[in-house]
Amino acid sequence: MDFGAYGRLLQDPRIRHLLAVGFIARFPHTAAGVILTLHVALTLGLGYGQAGLAGAAMTLGIAVGSPWRGRVVDAKGLRRALLPSVIAEAVIWPIVPWLPFWPMLLAVFLGGVFSLPIFSVVRQGLGVLTHGKDRQTAFALDSIVTETIFMMGPALGAVVAATWSSALGLTIVGLSSALGGILLMWFNPPTRSSQLAVVGPATEDPYTEEQDRQEAIAQAVTAAPMHVEMAAPSLATGALPAITEAIPLVTGSLPVIAADGSGPTTAPRRARAERLRQWRRSHFSWVGSEVLGVLVVSMAAGIVMVGTEVSMVAELESQGAAASVGLVYAFWCGASAVGGLFYGAWGRQVHPYLLMALFAVATVPLALVDGVWALALASIPSGLLTAPTLASASSRLSHLVVEERRGEAMGFYGSAMTAGAAMGAPLAGVFIDGMAPSAGYVFAAAAGFVLVLLAALATVARGRRSA
Structure with missing residues (x-):
């Protein structure tokens, strides 16, 4: 380290x-x-x-x-x-x-x-x-x-x-x-490498785009539980120029038979479909199966974090110890800071799918304890995995998305986490009100684990189809 x-x-x-x-x-x-x-x-x-x-x-x-x-x-x-x-x-x-x-x-x-x-x-x-x-x-x-x-x-x-x-x-x-x-x-x-020459010192020798591309691919392969032929194609490298102009349509007299055998498609229908494809290429060319998987990890992390937070408050209130919320939060967030410190110093990339799965599993022990100090200590394993999960997911997304679209991708990353947080609090509250505070922890952990499992399965399936 x-x-x-x-x-x-x-x-x-x-x-x-x-x-x-x-x-x-x-x-x-x-x-x-x-x-x-x-x-x-x-x-x-x-x-x-x-x-x-x-x-x-x-x-x-x-x-x-x-x-x-x-x-x-x-x-x-x-x-x-x-x-x-x-x-x-x-x-x-x-x-x-x-x-x-x-x-x-x-x-x-x-x-x-x-x-x-x-x-x-x-x-x-x-x-x-x-x-x-x-x-x-x-x-x-x-x-x-x-x-x-x-x-x-x-x-x-x-x-x-x-x-x-x-x-x-x-x-x-x-x-x-x-x-x-x-x-x-x-x-x-700076938000683009082209700005480094203006912002940075004159002696700086930043990576070229090609060097950064190779580094991104190397890290993706090292981190991902998959082969290079599966990881490399999903990387948005920015090596090829984006085509944003209209592509001429072939609208001759020969009919195009629909895939379902329903008959010929019309030229206007083909034109609409082509315009839709062009719009997707120009606006969301950076979105691949693994990028979507990272966004799912972000959403799952939001659900687990906020669901755990609400459950902590509910449990301590039920025990008449609401004033001790700050103590439990200090253990939980402090453990996250320590986990992030060690993860960054380790210098090795761990796939966000694995970290998110471990994060969800580490939340379950919170449902099995009572008392302020027991809850504070039980929050440590979950906390230790929080910051590493978020750091791994953001780093992975940064590698996968071309620089010119990285701001938009990070925006979607934040929105996915926000959406998870928005869902996590009320849904955990339903389980808390209907059963017990401990049920909120179980819901948050189960939801996070299922989401990352589905994301991993979808990414593997997409990789096999592309192979």
Whole structure:
């Protein structure tokens, strides 16, 4: 294990600044969820059901906006892409607490749509600034930073909402998010390798596109439980130019017989089908079976993490120890930070399918214990696998997707995790309310394991068909 890899990465001022700005910009929205919940449930007195609806509106907005914001970063550049988010953050969140419930839902949804695409920007920047094993280490380091934020943000948000007011808390969320966006615009980290010559020092000798392609293929083959002929074709390398212009259609007099034998297809029908294929090639050429599998891993991780979180709160409340939630979270998130640290220092890639399966299995022991300290200790195995799973999935996606579409891909990665989180909380709640808090852990673990199993089977089947 090479712990010195972290020090070498942090010697690069661009990486230091990117992680620092990412920490500042991510922090407000880690507190937004708990503040919004307390505002609706307690300040407005509408209960936790409608508070969950408000949280779902924000989650849906983030899921809708993240890929779009990532695409704008790819097409327009970082500064132009962030400007609408900075304005929206500063305007929407300070007015949210003063709106009636239903208009507030719309405002919260819009706040999610225009939220800073900080997750995808940081990961995209790290993907450009690092290569080979350093990229895996950088993603692991970013996961550690993220875990630290999630340990501190919700607790601080609860303190602000309980000590002062939820309205003040939501206002702080909006203004501090806008400040984080301004800092990110000022720093303007590179999102493409072509920007390194301008941003980086003159003596830097970055990988060429071909070297990076070969490194990506080598790591994919090393990491994946499959052969090179299965892994290499699914890699989006950017080696060939994308065809975006219309392809002439053959519309002669000879009929084309449909595959099902139903008769000739018409020229307009062929034209529509061809236009659809062209649209898919121009917009989603980067999507392959393994990319979809990584997105499924992201969704499964979201379900397991949020389902576990809700179950922890429910279990401690049922034992009259709700005040000890912070202690259990500290063990859980702290273990994740340690796991990410060791995974990054290890310097070897482990396939996200395997890590996600182990992560799901490690969640089951939480259902078998009672008491604060027993729960805290039982959370350690699950925590140790959290950050490595996320780091492995993001690194894998970065290798699989061509640089020009990496921002969009990372946006979908974040949206998949957000969608999993949006499903995990209410579904785990159904099992908790209908059975017991321990059932929430079992649901989260089972859902995560089944999803990654299906993703792995689909990837293997696709690889066999392509062989």
